Amino acid sequence: MGIKPDSYGRRGIKNDKAAQQVLNSQFTAKKIASTKSFTDTYGSIAKSNGFKTADEFKSATMKTYDELEALGTLDNIKAMRNAIPDPTNTTVMQKVVAPKIAMEYLSGERTTITGSVAKFSDTQGLKTYTDVYNGLRLDYTGENLFDDLGTKDATMYAIRFTSDDTTEKIVKSVRSSELGNLGWEYPYTGTGFISSASKLDIGTKKPYSILEQGKTVIPEYIARSIDGGIALEIGAEMYKITDSGEEILYAIFDCYIYNYSI
Numbered sequence: 001m002g003i004k005p006d007s008y009g010r011r012g013i014k015n016d017k018a019a020q021q022v023l024n025s026q027f028t029a030k031k032i033a034s035t036k037s038f039t040d041t042y043g044s045i046a047k048s049n050g051f052k053t054a055d056e057f058k059s060a061t062m063k064t065y066d067e068l069e070a071l072g073t074l075d076n077i078k079a080m081r082n083a084i085p086d087p088t089n090t091t092v093m094q095k096v097v098a099p100k101i102a103m104e105y106l107s108g109e110r111t112t113i114t115g116s117v118a119k120f121s122d123t124q125g126l127k128t129y130t131d132v133y134n135g136l137r138l139d140y141t142g143e144n145l146f147d148d149l150g151t152k153d154a155t156m157y158a159i160r161f162t163s164d165d166t167t168e169k170i171v172k173s174v175r176s177s178e179l180g181n182l183g184w185e186y187p188y189t190g191t192g193f194i195s196s197a198s199k200l201d202i203g204t205k206k207p208y209s210i211l212e213q214g215k216t217v218i219p220e221y222i223a224r225s226i227d228g229g230i231a232l233e234i235g236a237e238m239y240k241i242t243d244s245g246e247e248i249l250y251a252i253f254d255c256y257i258y259n260y261s262i
Contacts, residue, residue: 025237025249025252026160026235026237027092027120027160027161027237027239028247028249029124029127029247032092032120032121032124033124035092035121036121037119037121037122037123037124037125037216038084038119038122038217038218038219039122039125039215039216039217039218042054042057042058042080042217045080045083046080049076049079049080049083050073050075050076050079051076051080057076057077057080057217058213058217059213060073060076060077061077061189061191061193061194061195061196061217062189062195062210062213063189063191063195064186064189064190064191065174065175065189065190065191066190068191074191077191077192077193078174078191081172081174081191081192081193081219084219086167086170086171086172087119087166087167087170087221088166088167089162089163089164089165089166089167090162091119091162091166092119092120092121092160092161092162093113093117093118093119093120093160093161093162093163093166093170093221093223094117094118094119094120094123094158094159094160094161095113095115095116095117095158095159095161095223096132096136096138096156096157096158096159096241097156097157097158097159098145098146098147098156098157099145099155099156099157100145101145101157102156102157102238102250105159105232105238105251106238106251111231111232112228112229112230112231112232113159113161113163113223113229113230113232114223114224114225114228114229114230115222115223116136116173116220116221116222116223117170117220117221117222117223118136118194118218118219118220118221119219119221120160122216122218122219123135123136123216123218125215125216126216127245127247128241128242128243128244128245129154129155129156129241129242129243130149130243131245132156132158132241133146133149133156133200134149134196134197134198134199134200134214135194135196135197135198135214135216135218136194136196136218137187137188137194137195137196137197137207138156139187139200139206139207139208140185140187140188140206140207141185141206141207144206148202149200149202150202153242154242154243155240155241155242156241157238157239157240157241157250158238158239158241159232159236159237159238159239160236160237160238160239161230161232161233161235161236161237161253162233162236163230163231163232163233164233165230165231166230168226169223169224169226169229169230170221170222170223170224170230171221171222171224172192172219172220172221172222173192173220173221173222174190174191174192175190175191179222179224181222185207186207187207192219192220193217193218193219193220194218194219194220195210196213196214196216196217196218197210197211197212197213197214198212198213198214198215199211199212232253233253234253234254235252235253236252236253237249237251237252237253238250238251238252238253
């Protein structure tokens with residue numbers, strides 16, 4: 001049926017060629033919808049890994065490595081984490097970046113992925129800027145380039161990709177001297193799960209107090225910086241995320257730079 005020209009402006013599409021590229025995009029939420037997320041499956045495996053209920057497991061994902069160790073439930077959360085299939089070279093992964101970093105990708109200054117990532121299927125329920133900010137706990141302290149919640153016209157970008165290096169370079173984001181994350185502070189948990197929230201109290205200091213726990217449970221991964229990280233391959237896609245919640249394909253990686261025709 002195509003994309004109606006009168007919707008081009010709203011969707012950030014410049015011309016008919018760009019509209020066709022949007023139609024042919026690989027990594028939209030619609031195309032990944034048939035892939036089950038971890039949230040769809042954790043209830044069936046929580047009890048077999050030491051948790052009395054799925055809710056008990058979900059609550060445990062909000063706690064840090066040290067807190068769980070003190071409670072005597074660290075082995076349970078480790079068992080849950082190890083029960084999750086690792087991503088493969090065909091798994092669609094997602095890296096969320098602030099506008100400044102996105103522009104570095106668009107200019108060609110950056111062409112690799114490092115740091116925290118997630119399976120796109122596990123984050124597909126996060127649609128708006130607020131959803132993503134809360135769900136991925138982007139309220140961390142220190143150097144933080146993301147606009148605070150409530151900022152007018154706040155924007156972030158999601159890079160979705162597959163890679164022949166995934167099995168080698170993307171690993172569980174658990175506390176480890178080898179991964180260099182021992183000093184990372186909450187909201188990082190060190191357990192391999194994001195302390196995902198649905199609502200944060202922006203009236204408090206960062207990291208914000210949690211008003212409502214997230215509806216999703218999101219396993220966290222790290223793209224290791226071995227040989228510079230995960231080299232983006234042709235076809236990787238960048239999406240613009242705002243509080244409109246609309247999925248906006250912003251650019252497609254083409255060899256060395258992102259294609260501006262979108």
